[in-house]
Amino acid sequence: MAAGKKIGVFVGTVYGGAEEVAEAAVEKLVASGHDAQLYPEPQFDDFIRYWEDVVLVVTSTTGEGEIPDNLMPLYLALNEQFPLMPELNYGVIALGDLSYGEERFCGGGRQVDELLQQLQAKPLIPILRVDACVNFDALEVAMPWLDEFVSRLG
Structure with missing residues (x-):
């Protein structure tokens, strides 16, 4: 195995x-032989270490389709410093609630996905949008998506 x-x-x-x-x-990533590190309080310096590797962003949506407070400093730093990262591969799992309306649904994840594309990062797989109204257990939807994400890592 590579x-x-x-x-x-x-x-x-x-x-x-x-x-x-x-x-x-x-x-799942570690079990598949990858070196995966969790960042529950994401910082710009942590994120930028992966500019030639892979990132996975898992985010809920708050308020009116916004990014959660703990992820906002990273989002703002990436937006302000705007480091182009054409070597970065990524995936986004966005959790939301469609009952708040399509325009707000998974807004936190959609904003992150859009910013990463502007930074020239490459999605390995399209964003996963999980509707809490339909999927009470987000893992039921996330695990098959993660299987595909892992397969695309090579």
């Missing part, structure tokens, strides 16, 4: 649901 990838898993959470998914993702 050497595993270096993967940073960055979490944006309010009530812990996104962190639970992120922890399961780290377990």
